[in-house]
Amino acid sequence: MDTQKPAEESNIEPAGVGSEAPTTKSVNSEFFVIKPSPGKGLGAFATSDIKYGTRILAEWPIIRVEKYEYTLADINSAFDSMSAADKDIFWALHSCHGQDPAKWPAQGPNPGLPDELRERIAEQHAARVADAPSILSVFQANCMPFRAGGGVYAVASRFNHACMPNVAFAWNDNIQKLTLHAARDVRAGEELFVSYCDELQPKEVRAWSLAHYGFACECEVCADDGVEGSPGFKHRVNREKLQCLADVVNAISIDHIPFAMHFGPSHANQRLMALFEVLSIMKEENMFGSQMCIVYRELAMVCEEKGDYDNAVVAARKELETYLRIMGPDSPMIPRAVALARRLKSRTVEEVK
Ligand SMILES: [Zn+2]
CATH class of the missing domain: 2.170.270.10 (SET domain)
Structure with a gap:
């Protein structure tokens, strides 16, 4: 670097x-x-x-x-x-x-x-x-x-x-x-x-991490982030929103904690809405990395828990599609994502029966 x-x-x-x-x-x-x-x-x-x-x-x-x-x-x-x-x-x-x-x-x-x-x-x-x-x-x-x-x-x-x-x-x-x-x-x-x-972290935390590499970041996300109306300001607001969805952010940070542990099993709708909001912000912020895969996986799990197997399959396939794009078909992450999509697909078949 x-x-x-x-x-x-x-x-x-x-x-x-x-x-x-x-x-x-x-x-x-x-x-x-x-x-x-x-x-x-x-x-x-x-x-x-x-x-x-x-x-x-x-x-x-x-x-x-x-x-x-x-x-x-x-x-x-x-x-x-x-x-x-x-x-x-x-x-x-x-x-x-x-x-x-x-x-x-x-x-x-x-x-x-x-x-x-x-x-x-x-x-x-x-x-x-x-x-x-x-x-x-x-x-x-x-x-x-x-x-x-x-x-x-x-x-x-x-x-x-x-x-x-x-x-x-x-x-x-x-x-x-x-x-x-x-x-x-x-x-x-x-x-x-x-x-x-x-x-996903706020600028101050990112700046601390980046100081270890010996530089202060002046990318379009960091620049002018205090100036209302600037692109940097919009990025700051978006990342602050992700912080407000702190449980979701924790679930998709490096030390991944399953999302269900934060809300308990009885709040599927609340979790679903939070995950959709996180996905929407991540798309706006061009965050198409492995964190997005984790959000899709959590989404698949929540849909399964609600008995919505069709949408669970859609989310699991999005996870697979994203891993294919950011890691490639030979990645060790692929069999795991394929297994989830197949398992959920088999549940939709059970439903039809
Ligand atoms: Zn930056």
């Missing part, structure tokens, strides 16, 4: 179809090129119109750790096993070092945390406020999913962030690659963005 370093400071040439860059792999993509993005170093730009659901990249990382709570020692050890060519690519990526310590909590990690976790937070903090780039500061700024841990990718890590991304990413265990899919129709020339944070 390359978000802060101005293009003129970058020591690599834009890499794209037909151009050989000296320190990074050329991107032989029919869909995009990597080239300077104003104020953001390099970024990925569509070279043709891209249809919603198109797989634009499938990639194996240049450095990887298999555990989620990796330490400095884990990263340094993974770095030692990299090839010289991959190390060159790695060092050409953005680093999140050089941050102002005053912008981070002065007291350091919570003393109540286990020693190992406190040490991990302290290591990452030291890398962020250091004067020079380090293996950890580059890893942190570019880390994306890899199995149960994280990895840095020669190409995918070049995609910049937006709070309303047009590209969805996911680790695909079946093909052992990180995949990127267009999360809506994209026009030729548009910059391709992924989201580094939970974009």
Whole structure:
């Protein structure tokens, strides 16, 4: 991920179809090129119109750790096993070092945390406020999913962030690659963005998450969000509405809690209305990622609970259709979505009997 370093400071040439860059792999993509993005170093730009659901990249990382709570020692050890060519690519990526310590909590990690976790937070903090780039500061700024841990990718890590991304990413265990899919129709020339944070959260929370990558977001969702009538203001209002539907938002956040646990089994209509409202806002906000799949799944469950099997099937098929578009037919999520749609379909047949 390359978000802060101005293009003129970058020591690599834009890499794209037909151009050989000296320190990074050329991107032989029919869909995009990597080239300077104003104020953001390099970024990925569509070279043709891209249809919603198109797989634009499938990639194996240049450095990887298999555990989620990796330490400095884990990263340094993974770095030692990299090839010289991959190390060159790695060092050409953005680093999140050089941050102002005053912008981070002065007291350091919570003393109540286990020693190992406190040490991990302290290591990452030291890398962020250091004067020079380090293996950890580059890893942190570019880390994306890899199995149960994280990895840095020669190409995918070049995609910049937006709070309303047009590209969805996911680790695909079946093909052992990180995949990127267009999360809506994209026009030729548009910059391709992924989201580094939970974009359902309010701006203040997003800003805190993004500070870990070493930048302040000025995307169309974040910009002018306090100016009434501006597009940013509309996005703020929409995301505040999602916060008001807090139980629903919790149900679709990273630590997914089944929606039924929030309302209990006797409020199906209330849950149904809340889910429709969430779906409507998510569509308005172009949030067509995995969170939308979870909303469709919850919708299918609520319809089933109400005995409305026809609409339960419709919702389950929407979940499947969305996973197909943002993760592809080879994703491990597909059999699970197919199984739900089939189970609900069999209930409509039972009804007819
Ligand atoms: Zn933003």
